[in-house]
Amino acid sequence: MRKALTLAAILVASTANIALAQGKLIAVSWKTFQEERWKHDEAAIKAVVEAAGDKYISTDAQNSAQKQAADIESLIAQKPDVILVVPFDSDAILPSIKAIQNAGIKSIAYDVQFEDPNSLYITYDNVGVGKLMAQTMLAKGKKSGNFAYVKGDKGDPNSAFLAMGFESVLKPEITAGKIKVVCDNNVDGWKPDNAQKVMEQCLTANNNKIDAVISENDGMASGVVAALAAQGLAGQVAVTGQDGDTAALNRVALGTQLVSVWKDSAVLGKRAGEAAVAMANGTPISKLKGVIKFADGKHHVSMPAILLTPDAITTANLEDPIKAGHVTKAEVCAGVAAGKVAACN
Amino acid sequence: MATEQSSKSATAKSEGLIRTFLKATELDVRILGMLGALLLVWCTFDVLSGLIQPNASIFSGLFLTPRNLWTLLVQTSSIAVMATGMVLVIVMRQIDLSVGSMLSMLAVAGAMVQVFMLGPWLGVGHPIIWVAGVATCLVLGTLVGVFNGVLTAYLQIPSFIVTLGGLIAYSGIAFLLASGVTIAPLDQTYDIIGGGVPQSWLGPMWSWVLGLAACALIVFGILSGRKQRRRFSFPLRPVWAEIVLASIGSAAVLLTTYVVNSYPWPFGLIKQYAQDHNVTIPVGDANSDGNAICMAGDQVVRCMDGLVYYTGYAVPVLIALMVGAVMTFVATRTKFGRYIYAIGGNPEAAELAGINTRMVTVKVFALMGFLAGLSAVISSARLDAATNALGQSNELYVIAATVIGGTSLAGGIGTVYGALLGALLMQSIQSGMQLLNLPAAFQNIVVGTVLVMAVFVDQLYRRRVK
Numbered sequence: 001m002r003k004a005l006t007l008a009a010i011l012v013a014s015t016a017n018i019a020l021a022q023g024k025l026i027a028v029s030w031k032t033f034q035e036e037r038w039k040h041d042e043a044a045i046k047a048v049v050e051a052a053g054d055k056y057i058s059t060d061a062q063n064s065a066q067k068q069a070a071d072i073e074s075l076i077a078q079k080p081d082v083i084l085v086v087p088f089d090s091d092a093i094l095p096s097i098k099a100i101q102n103a104g105i106k107s108i109a110y111d112v113q114f115e116d117p118n119s120l121y122i123t124y125d126n127v128g129v130g131k132l133m134a135q136t137m138l139a140k141g142k143k144s145g146n147f148a149y150v151k152g153d154k155g156d157p158n159s160a161f162l163a164m165g166f167e168s169v170l171k172p173e174i175t176a177g178k179i180k181v182v183c184d185n186n187v188d189g190w191k192p193d194n195a196q197k198v199m200e201q202c203l204t205a206n207n208n209k210i211d212a213v214i215s216e217n218d219g220m221a222s223g224v225v226a227a228l229a230a231q232g233l234a235g236q237v238a239v240t241g242q243d244g245d246t247a248a249l250n251r252v253a254l255g256t257q258l259v260s261v262w263k264d265s266a267v268l269g270k271r272a273g274e275a276a277v278a279m280a281n282g283t284p285i286s287k288l289k290g291v292i293k294f295a296d297g298k299h300h301v302s303m304p305a306i307l308l309t310p311d312a313i314t315t316a317n318l319e320d321p322i323k324a325g326h327v328t329k330a331e332v333c334a335g336v337a338a339g340k341v342a343a344c345n
Numbered sequence: 346m347a348t349e350q351s352s353k354s355a356t357a358k359s360e361g362l363i364r365t366f367l368k369a370t371e372l373d374v375r376i377l378g379m380l381g382a383l384l385l386v387w388c389t390f391d392v393l394s395g396l397i398q399p400n401a402s403i404f405s406g407l408f409l410t411p412r413n414l415w416t417l418l419v420q421t422s423s424i425a426v427m428a429t430g431m432v433l434v435i436v437m438r439q440i441d442l443s444v445g446s447m448l449s450m451l452a453v454a455g456a457m458v459q460v461f462m463l464g465p466w467l468g469v470g471h472p473i474i475w476v477a478g479v480a481t482c483l484v485l486g487t488l489v490g491v492f493n494g495v496l497t498a499y500l501q502i503p504s505f506i507v508t509l510g511g512l513i514a515y516s517g518i519a520f521l522l523a524s525g526v527t528i529a530p531l532d533q534t535y536d537i538i539g540g541g542v543p544q545s546w547l548g549p550m551w552s553w554v555l556g557l558a559a560c561a562l563i564v565f566g567i568l569s570g571r572k573q574r575r576r577f578s579f580p581l582r583p584v585w586a587e588i589v590l591a592s593i594g595s596a597a598v599l600l601t602t603y604v605v606n607s608y609p610w611p612f613g614l615i616k617q618y619a620q621d622h623n624v625t626i627p628v629g630d631a632n633s634d635g636n637a638i639c640m641a642g643d644q645v646v647r648c649m650d651g652l653v654y655y656t657g658y659a660v661p662v663l664i665a666l667m668v669g670a671v672m673t674f675v676a677t678r679t680k681f682g683r684y685i686y687a688i689g690g691n692p693e694a695a696e697l698a699g700i701n702t703r704m705v706t707v708k709v710f711a712l713m714g715f716l717a718g719l720s721a722v723i724s725s726a727r728l729d730a731a732t733n734a735l736g737q738s739n740e741l742y743v744i745a746a747t748v749i750g751g752t753s754l755a756g757g758i759g760t761v762y763g764a765l766l767g768a769l770l771m772q773s774i775q776s777g778m779q780l781l782n783l784p785a786a787f788q789n790i791v792v793g794t795v796l797v798m799a800v801f802v803d804q805l806y807r808r809r810v811k
Contacts, residue, residue, distance in 0.1 A: 201779035232613025
């Protein structure tokens, strides 16, 4: 499946960028490879870069701010044209970004923001993901009743962005008294087994009177759904998630999860790869496709950004990730009764 | 001997009844302290959770309800299973920091065998699948344990380093095995081990049968212990103390059985079961407080007297209790167990006395690995999914449970039942705070504080005893 994805990305990329100058060096400093998704990102960036005839190098900071600083020093020493950085710590990375620019190298904040006016920030709109979850919940799930929030790790800025998004959409309904938030918890390390325990206690505390659960990602949604299933409530309580995990898309097909907001990493990687190649060839950031000014970060520094719109995957558009080669039909439709979901027919 | 003991207790009247009682029953004060702490924690959470209810009263608490206690037991089982092994590791003056990462790795491996390898080949639901899933976890776990043990015992690398390396490396393997994807859903029979499906609930009848069997086992244990002591002319406990011990033990078992037997199946599941098995639902009046289901017209509703099932013990809890019993037996009644304590007490002396300390070390780590495999089965079955995030940082909770349970990091001292109680105490604190909807950060602070306090109190006690 992954090979097919890479191949597809190469095909797309090679037709788009055939005429560009060659021999540039594009570097990426990853914060970690301990999550499934970064592999997709890397494959997509690498495909675009190599199709343009440029060279790709990378380092993995293994979730350490110190290691990432050292990584970036060693990358600078190899004199690349552009460095993409997925910062582990958005503030601690700033001296390294300064060093990159002092060496005459261009920098891109990839998916996780660091606030530097001279860098490009490219990501899916995380506040938008939160909004999309809540909007889908109101449109296709539950419009009123008892809601539970299962938020991600308290130290992760994305968790706060997501909450900012869904809370802004749900606020009018809460003020109107239609929705009552009965549980609101952060889950250490976004761990599914912790989310399961959180949900079990929430159900106990409310005597099972829960109508909807806003879970910030699919991993935690798996724990939430397991807790609901043990009370015979799976499928009756609307649950959100994000990431487009295979198991989550299967839950969407089975009806135990309402929505998985899907940020196609392959698209993000492709757009970032294209931006990096263009910047390496001397295109100024402001001339890139889709660049806007973004100042909603922690310190409200205004910087150029490309914000991609995510997809809310429900039973209505389950075929999108299948068509994109992200998952197979067999994986998504495992155990789904015939004729229930259009994408599985 | 018995008369000597009782004459002693007669003279000890001035020391107070409690002291006499403790001496005669040979109960460990620290265990009593822990039970007291557990009771205090439970009551506090019960009262607090009652106060935040809409119609607050002293009896509206949520903690001491059959439902919450039942969930608490299921939530504790995975950590409890590993804690029983960690006791032996720590008693032997070693440590195993890799159990959490091992759990992730084994759970992912077991899930891959089920979902990616055997599922497509044999067809989903084939009985071999769940057996293979469990076997993969247990066998691989034991092998990884042997590996840790050999590095520690024969290559003389400190176990702290061996397992710290394991903590880092095994989590990497867990990720690489399935390149980080969540594997779900798992085999349905396999899920029974997790306790989340009705098939894994024993029901009242079998729960009572098991409860009574456990009582019989307690009585038998006490009788055989008495026989054993007589054989080696050890001092005997006075008969009244034996009776008190047997009654306390049996009462605890029966009370627990009563509690788990009072937790009704959730409404949706009774309805589902009735529909699937063509059980007639009696007609009755709707009552939103009821635990049973009735037919009111053509609607299935909650009611007081109608169709109802009770859960009884859940499979993971039974596994944890049985592991506890077996491990207690291993630790206290077998040669292997005595060797472990001897090595922990004084490794050089044990070696000189002819104990093959290296072999014992390997066996203890192998046992730890086996138990990590068992926990991997329980937690992945409970979640009905396996991911590399499952079990991460569990080693901290396992070690904390063991230490809270009175196991000394200096080696030689520690009990399996203490570790089980430690695990229960820690999960109680976490679940209780969750029930009060307190933030995760606050929970971490409290659990950390409890750990340090527990060891401090333990030290104080030991110094006084000396």
